[in-house]
Each structure stands twice: as structure tokens, then as C-alpha cells.
Amino acid sequence: MSYLIVGGSVAGISAAKAIRRKDPSAEIKIISEENKPYCRPMIPLLLSGERDGSEILWPEDIEKTAWVQVIHDRATLIDHESKSLKLAGGGALGYRKILIATGAKPRKLDVKGSDTKGVFTFRTIEDVIKIREMAANAKKAVVIGGGFTGIKAAEALTKKGIKTTVIEIMPHILHPRLDSVGAGIVASALAAEGIELVLNETVHEIASVNGHAAGVITTSSKAFRADFVVVAVGTSPNMELAEKSGISMGKGIIVNDNLATNLPDVYSAGDAVQFRDIVTGQDSVSALWSNAAEMGRIAGSNMAGENLKYGGLLSVKNATEIAGISMISAGEASGTGHEVYSHTGPGYYRKLVFDRDVLIGAIFMGDLSGAGIYVNLINNHAPLEGLKSLAIENKIDYAALLSSHVAEAIK
Amino acid sequence: MKMIFVDVSKCTGCRSCEINCAVAHSKSKTLFGALSEEPKSGRRLYVEAARDSKIPVLCRHCDEAPCINSCVSGCLYKDADSLVRRHKERCIGCWSCIMACPFGVISQDKARHIAVKCDRCHKLDTPACVSGCPTRALFMMEADDFAHEKRLKIAVSETTPV
Numbered sequence: 001m002s003y004l005i006v007g008g009s010v011a012g013i014s015a016a017k018a019i020r021r022k023d024p025s026a027e028i029k030i031i032s033e034e035n036k037p038y039c040r041p042m043i044p045l046l047l048s049g050e051r052d053g054s055e056i057l058w059p060e061d062i063e064k065t066a067w068v069q070v071i072h073d074r075a076t077l078i079d080h081e082s083k084s085l086k087l088a089g090g091g092a093l094g095y096r097k098i099l100i101a102t103g104a105k106p107r108k109l110d111v112k113g114s115d116t117k118g119v120f121t122f123r124t125i126e127d128v129i130k131i132r133e134m135a136a137n138a139k140k141a142v143v144i145g146g147g148f149t150g151i152k153a154a155e156a157l158t159k160k161g162i163k164t165t166v167i168e169i170m171p172h173i174l175h176p177r178l179d180s181v182g183a184g185i186v187a188s189a190l191a192a193e194g195i196e197l198v199l200n201e202t203v204h205e206i207a208s209v210n211g212h213a214a215g216v217i218t219t220s221s222k223a224f225r226a227d228f229v230v231v232a233v234g235t236s237p238n239m240e241l242a243e244k245s246g247i248s249m250g251k252g253i254i255v256n257d258n259l260a261t262n263l264p265d266v267y268s269a270g271d272a273v274q275f276r277d278i279v280t281g282q283d284s285v286s287a288l289w290s291n292a293a294e295m296g297r298i299a300g301s302n303m304a305g306e307n308l309k310y311g312g313l314l315s316v317k318n319a320t321e322i323a324g325i326s327m328i329s330a331g332e333a334s335g336t337g338h339e340v341y342s343h344t345g346p347g348y349y350r351k352l353v354f355d356r357d358v359l360i361g362a363i364f365m366g367d368l369s370g371a372g373i374y375v376n377l378i379n380n381h382a383p384l385e386g387l388k389s390l391a392i393e394n395k396i397d398y399a400a401l402l403s404s405h406v407a408e409a410i411k
Numbered sequence: 412m413k414m415i416f417v418d419v420s421k422c423t424g425c426r427s428c429e430i431n432c433a434v435a436h437s438k439s440k441t442l443f444g445a446l447s448e449e450p451k452s453g454r455r456l457y458v459e460a461a462r463d464s465k466i467p468v469l470c471r472h473c474d475e476a477p478c479i480n481s482c483v484s485g486c487l488y489k490d491a492d493s494l495v496r497r498h499k500e501r502c503i504g505c506w507s508c509i510m511a512c513p514f515g516v517i518s519q520d521k522a523r524h525i526a527v528k529c530d531r532c533h534k535l536d537t538p539a540c541v542s543g544c545p546t547r548a549l550f551m552m553e554a555d556d557f558a559h560e561k562r563l564k565i566a567v568s569e570t571t572p573v
Contacts, residue, residue, distance in 0.1 A: 014480070041483035045503060059485030059501060290481035290507060297480065319481075319510040326519060328510045368519055372512035398514045399459035399466035 001027075001094055003303060004085055006075045006241060007101035008032030009040060010289055011270025013062055014296030015099050015303070020066045022304035028068045029093065031075050031085070037062065038125060041289055046128045048156035053125065075102075078245035080263045097265045097303040100242055100253060101296060104235035104271035104287050109144060113206030118213030118228040122153045123235070131230065135160055138227035142166075142216045144203050146173035150232035151186075151322055154195050157230075165196040165224050167203060167216060176334040177318050181342070182327070182349050182363050189323035198224070235287045237272040250274050252285040257309040259299040267303055269295035278312040278381050279331045279360045286313050314379060316361075319368075328371040331378040332361030341392050350394065357388045370397055412492060413551045415531070415541060417467055421548035422458070424465030429454040431543025435532055450522030455529040456540055457516065467549060469540065470495065470516045470529035478508035478517060478528070486526075494531050502526055 003019050005012045008030045016028050037058035045051040062068045074088035078100075084092040106121035108114060120131050131153075135141070141157050143150045146168030154164045166173070172183035173190075187197055201218040206229055208214055215225040237252040248254040248262045252274030260267050270292035277284040286292075291313040298308045319328045325347065332338065335353040338360065342351040345366075352374070353361030359378050364371040373396055377384065387404055390396050430442070437445035437452035445452050456469035472495045479487045479495060486501035487508060502525040509517045509526060517528045532538040541549045552560075 039484050041505065042503060051503075055501070056484075059488065059498065289483050290511065293480045297475070317510070319506040321504055321506065326504070326506055326521075328506060330510070368506055368509050370515040372509055372517070373515045375510050376513040397457070397459045397461075398468045398516075399461035399464070402466060403461035403464060 001083075001096035003028045004093055004095040004098040005030045005101060006085070006099065007103055007270065007272075008034060008037045008070060009101070009103055009270070009292070011101035011103070011292040011296035011299075012099065013037055013058065014293045015101060015267075015269060015300030016062060016068045017066050018297045018300030019304045020068070022301060022306065026304070028066070030062075030068055030070045031073055031087070031093075032070055033072070033074050034124065035072070037070075040123070043122070043125065043128050044152035044156045046125065047122075047131060047153065048159040050159075056125075075241050076244070078241065078247075078263070078266060080245070080266060083265070095265070097267065099296075099299055099303060100247070100261070100266065100268040100272060101270045101292075101299075102238035102241055102272045103292075104237050104285070106231065107234045107236045109203065109206075109231045109233055111203055111205055113208055113213065114231065116206055116208045116213045117211055118208075119206055120228065120230050122149055122230050122232050131157075131228070134228045135162055138162055140164075140226050141228055141230060142224050142226040143230045143232060144216065145232035145234070146170070146175075146197065146199075147232060147234065148174065148177065148318065148320060148322075150230070151190070152320075153230050153232055154190070155193070155322065158193055158195055163194070163196075165198060165226070166190075167198045167201050167218065167224065169200070169202050171200055173197060173199070177316050177329050178327070178363060179334040179336075179351065181344065182329070182333075182351070182365055185347075185349055185365060186322050186325055186327075189325055193323055198222070235271065237274075237285050239272060242268070242272070250283060258302045258307065259295060259310055260302070267299045269299040275310065276312040277315045278379060279314060284313065284315045286315050286317075288313075288315075288317055290317060311379075314375075317375065319371075325365055326368055327363070327365045328368055328375065329363045330361065330375045331359075333363050335361045343394075352391060354388065357383045357385060359384060359388075359391060370394075373398060373401070412553070414554055414557075415469060415538060416550055416552055416557055417469075418548050418550070419464050419466055421546045422465045422467060423546055423548075424458055424460065425545065426458050427543045427545055428456060428467055428540035428549055429458060431539040432456055432529075435535070435539030436527075450520070453518060453520060453527055455516070455518075455527060467540070468514055468516055470531075471514065472529075472531065477511040477513065481507040481511035483507055490533070492533065494533055495528070496530055496533070497526070497528070499525060 042056040077086040140163045143154045143166045157164045172180045204219040205217045253268040271287045274283045317330045339354040348366035351363040362374045433454045484503045490496045504524040520527045
């Protein structure tokens with residue numbers, strides 16, 4: 001009997017590799033709707049043309065390196081009594097253990113005109129191909145949503161010579177991944193690249209001419225002309241399979257600390273899962289690559305007989321570069337109402353957020369040195385005690401951690 | 412397989428390891444050549460000061476490496492010798508590995524717009540930091556041999572009458 005994995009992106013592949021490490025002879029099958037696995041965070045580079053289709057493919061052929069069989073089909077139902085998975089293409093596959101790693105899909109914008117021709121989402125290679133076709137003969141675009149996805153789309157379109165406007169509902173872009181100060185620095189750099197940012201505006205309607213998107217109208221009656229529109233207003237978990245199969249759900253698929261669902265031998269990992277946020281303590285769906293990779297590894301190991309526990313996710317845990325500004329943020333990055341320490345300088349911003357002596361949030365912009373140490377301190381969610389003052393002075397490095405814990409042992 | 416060990420009691424904080432590292436990763440592989448190169452070659456290990464000690468901090472080439480787990484472009488990988496290496500041309504400068512590394516030993520090469528890290532000088536018999544260390548604070552050894560020596564030291568110290 002085989003291990004089945006529904007979903008062929010990072011959570012699914014990480015799980016397959018974890019199973020393979022533990023069980024060299026197991027039969028592992030991935031059921032995927034997408035053509036070939038690829039690195040989704042790279043699609044802005046595919047849109048801008050900085051990378052081509054072959055360069056964003058998953059770096060290894062998992063069918064050869066992990067002896068995984070990839071089946072191109074859509075899973076429709078898990079029957080946990082007969083331990084079989086029904087496929088849209090007909091037929092069913094038996095399983096020993098199964099993982100639901102169905103990921104997330106772009107959230108739909110619930111306004112008039114959102115289904116018009118010329119309105120695109122920005123998540124898959126197929127989306128990029130459609131946008132590129134459209135962009136070839138276009139001059140102006142509107143991106144709805146000023147999160148990372150929207151901003152990355154706007155940057156890529158600008159590189160292709162398209163005048164782009166971003167409409168954001170919040171008072172600043174990249175909320176909650178940056179605070180208003182950090183977002184302000186990015187906004188100036190984007191403006192210098194020629195991107196127009198419109199804040200505090202809610203989209204009322206996507207207007208069309210002859211059945212094709214022609215612009216966006218906001219609730220305050222401002223109109224923005226566009227040859228096409230990209231909607232990037234977040235994602236929502238793909239839960240259809242789990243829902244039909246009788247799996248408990250909230251905002252996402254509910255799992256225990258082993259990442260097992262309420263059904264026997266059914267696990268779940270990645271963007272489809274809701275899990276405790278380490279900092280807020282609230283259940284959250286994160287749609288972040290690094291969380292998905294970690295969950296996939298843990299779920300896969302457990303399917304193959306380990307007993308690993310997932311410690312929780314960070315809903316904000318982002319690293320990227322926008323308009324030439326490198327940045328890392330984690331935890332309560334936008335946090336106010338806590339103890340906040342920040343420094344700014346030309347092209348530089350650094351902020352730490354504390355709850356008593358627990359580090360709960362951080363932003364690093366311009367200079368990322370040592371950022372990983374701080375992000376890991378947030379992830380550990382432990383009191384810093386004497387290290388807190390060092391952290392505030394930006395003096396924590398690994399040696400400081402080491403000496404604080406094993407100073408005695410060294411002597 | 413041999414690993415790099417650090418004897419903190421022998422480190423004087425001279426940073427010869429850092430210089431040797433940067434030179435070994437330069438185009439010319441010589442100190443004077445490296446100084447005149449643009450963009451400049453950077454070090455991939457860091458001598459950090461903590462209380463009374465100086466500690467060279469370097470990549471552990473972790474088994475379940477968080478940097479590989481968080482790499483979004485398929486750039487980082489484990490090579491046949493279990494070293495965490497880069498497919499340099501795949502790096503997109505997203506800095507996810509810097510965010511993931513709990514040791515803080517991955518850095519930005521801003522000129523080339525890629526992340527740089529220790530490759531344990533996989534083309535050399537002895538890594539540049541180790542061969543450049545004048546006090547042998549950095550040394551290569553099999554992990555099992557290191558444990559053996561440590562046991563021996565403890566045994567000797569505990570059986571030696573005061």
C-alpha cells in the first residue's frame with residue numbers, strides 16, 4: 001500500500017522526501033493538478049522576464065531523486081473506511097497514509113466586474129502566461145492589493161514598461177508584514193520606480209468596456225483606467241477535498257501537533273492547514289513557503305512512523321527585496337502597544353517588539369546581518385532575560401547566545 | 412567525515428580565518444589580488460566577541476538545514492558530502508536563508524545580489540579558515556575522534572590526584 005500525497009508543491013514534496021528518508025522501499029505517489037513542480041515565489045521573475053519557465057522549475061526531478069510517482073489528476077474524495085482516494089479522471093488509489101497538501105488559491109474579490117475578461121489572479125504559471133499575453137499589447141494596469149504579491153506583480157509589470165497603479169485598502173502597503181515606517185520607505189522607492197500607490201481606497205467595481213476590464217472604481221468614486229487588472233487580495237485554503245471527506249475544518253484544515261487530521265491516517269500540511277501562531281497564540285493560516293516546507297517535513301516523517309511535533313507557525317515571517325530594499329520581518333512586525341525599539345538611517349530601518357522580555361516581532365530593512373538569530377528568538381518565544389539589553393543595542397550574535405548559555409561550560 | 416571544530420580557549424580574535432576565507436573565495440586567490448577586486452570577496456565566517464571569549468562562528472552544515480528548508484528558489488542543497496551548498500545561478504536574492512539561519516552565518520553579497528555562505532572550501536584539502544588559523548583554534552577532525560579525545564581528557568583530569 002502506498003503513501004499518497006495530494007498536492008505537488010513545497011509541502012507535498014517536503015513530505016515525500018521525508019517519507020523517503022525514513023522508508024527507502026515505500027511506494028510514494030503525488031497527485032498534482034499542476035504540470036511540473038516549480039518554485040512559486042519565483043513567478044514575479046517569470047512575469048518580468050528575469051527568469052524563464054525552465055529556470056523556475058523545482059531544482060530536482062523528484063521522480064528520480066526520491067523515487068516518487070507523480071500522477072496528474074485531481075483528487076475528489078478520501079474514503080477513510082476503504083482507505084482509498086477517488087480521482088476526477090476515474091478510478092481510485094488505495095493508501096496506507098495520505099497527506100492533504102492542497103495549498104491555497106487566490107481569494108476572490110467580491111465586487112461587480114470581478115469575473116470580467118482582463119481580470120487576472122497572480123499565483124500560478126498559468127496566471128503569468130495569461131498576464132504576459134495581455135501585457136504584450138497593454139500600456140496601463142491596476143493591481144488591487146498592496147501585499148507582497150500585489151507589489152511584486154506591480155514591480156514586474158513596471159519592468160515590462162507598463163504603467164501600474166496599486167490600490168490598497170489599508171493606510172499603508174505590506175500590512176501586516178511591515179509597519180507604517182517600513183512601508184513608507186518601500187513606498188518612496190516604488191514611487192521612484194514609477195509605480196503609483198493609492199492607499200485607503202476600497203474597490204467598488206471593476207469597470208468594463210465591451211466585456212473587457214477597462215478600469216477600477218473605488219467606493220470614494222475615484223476611477224483608475226487600466227488595460228487589465230490584477231487581483232492580489234490574499235489567499236484562502238483549498239479545502240474542498242477535506243470538506244467532502246469529512247475532515248474537521250475551521251479557517252483551514254484542523255490538525256493536531258503531529259499534523260494528523262481527525263480521520264485515521266489522514267495528515268495535512270502547508271497553506272491548507274490552520275495552526276497556532278507562536279506569537280499570537282491564535283489559529284492561523286499562513287500561506288508562507290517556509291511554514292509549508294517545515295510542516296511537510298514533519299507530516300511526512302510522522303506518516304513514516306516518527307513522532308515529531310510541530311511547534312507552531314509565524315503568520316508573518318517574510319524575507320524579500322522590493323525596489324532594491326532588502327527586508328526581513330517576523331512576528332508582530334507592525335506591532336504597537338508593546339515595547340518597541342527602532343532605529344532608522346538612510347535606507348536602513350530596524351525594529352524590535354517586546355512583550356516584557358520576550359521578543360515577539362522584528363523588522364530589518366537595508367541591513368540583514370544577524371536577522372536570522374532574531375527571527376529564531378521570536379520563534380523560540382522564550383524570555384531573553386539578560387540578552388534583552390544586548391538585543392536592543394543590536395549586539396546579539398551567536399557568540400552572545402552561546403556565552404549566555406554555556407559560559408560556565410567553556411571555563 | 413571530518414568537521415571543523417573550534418577550541419574557543421585558543422582563539423585570540425586575530426581574524427586571520429576571516430581574511431583567509433575572503434581570499435580563498437576571491438577570483439585571484441591572493442591577498443593583494445583580492446584587495447583590488449571589484450566587487451570585493453567577503454568572508455563567510457565571523458569572529459565574534461562574547462564576554463571574555465572570541466568565538467569564530469561558522470556554518471554547521473546542519474542535517475535538517477533551516478536555510479535549505481526556507482530557500483524558495485531551489486538554490487541551496489546538500490551535496491554528496493553533506494555540505495550545504497548553492498547552485499549560485501539559482502539564487503534570486505530573496506534572503507529567506509538569512510532569515511532562517513539561527514547562527515547568522517549567511518550574508519548578502521549586495522553587488523552580485525546573491526546570498527553567500529561557507530562551502531567548507533570543498534575544492535581544498537583543508538578549509539582556508541583552518542589553514543589560516545595561527546593558534547589551531549580552528550581544526551578539522553572526525554566527530555568520533557573529537558568525542559574520544561574529550562572523554563580521554565575528562566578521564567585523565569578525574570583520575571589525576573590533586
